[in-house]
Amino acid sequence: METDQLNAKQTPITKSRIDTPNGQQLGSRRATWVQTRSEVAIDWKRALGKYAATHFILHGDVVQGGPGTTNVEFMDAIVARQVATKRGLDLIFMTTSLPVMAKGRDAKEKHVDILQGMQLILTGGAFQGPIDSLVGPYAVQGILSEMLRPNWVFFGSAGLSFDPSFSIRYQFDDELATQEAYATRPTDHRVLLCDHTKLGRNVGWKANLAVVSILEHAKSFRIVTTYPDASDPARAVVDEQVEAFRNLLKKLAEEIGKDENHPLHGKEFALRLVNKSGEVAKDDISLEDYLNPTEMKEDSSPELNNRIKPH
16 A cells, blocks of 8 residues: 555656647647747748848848747858858847757857857847747847847748738737837848748737838838749738738828828838748839839849848
């Protein structure tokens, strides 16, 4: 009897398990939002990361990168670019994301000779387990700090829709403040990296963001998403959202045309579509096209708007 009681006391507690999209079972400590989402549309997220790292970033840039699995791929691509060329970019990279920081840290330790000039900065904040990132007022203060002004800010979303109106959504309410800080802090260029599986996803917590507020303290705002092949069932949803984005631009252009003091005067706002190879699939769809309709082109050359000149 005593032996049975002793064995019962020593019986380990079995951790709860969860099935991931690839059929693997993970212990509860790993069953986080970011872990599960990292296995969704991974090739497309890599394409976004590759595109951003090779088409936007220049030597000496100061970059802020938000949480999310796409920004993890972005850091991987930044490292891969420098290792491939055997030449460091001497970047300053600030983030609230623990996986992004870990990727950069491990790369610096492995490629000391190449990446020794890359500065990695982690903001303060409260740990948010499911997204494996820092949130709360300390994190917001770090993102907004005037001590370090970035010329590039990259952030993500759990959902993005242009119909019936512009909305960016997230899974957790306690991440809204930090995401809104990334979307509004002063910078030169702001980029939303969002694969096509999130387009039209108008569910979750809506961020208090509008095109005007996102561009208030930035010169440009580009949404970079992926464009599946015509045979992919998801293509129809993407095309619907692209058309909704065009309608949004038409509305904004009309408002700007009626108001010479409109806050979007002189601002760049565009949607960019890339393929699974991480290259431009179609020309930018931009606000400028609707402000100057005589200059609009019908997908004339994928290379025309392939790059922003950040300096």
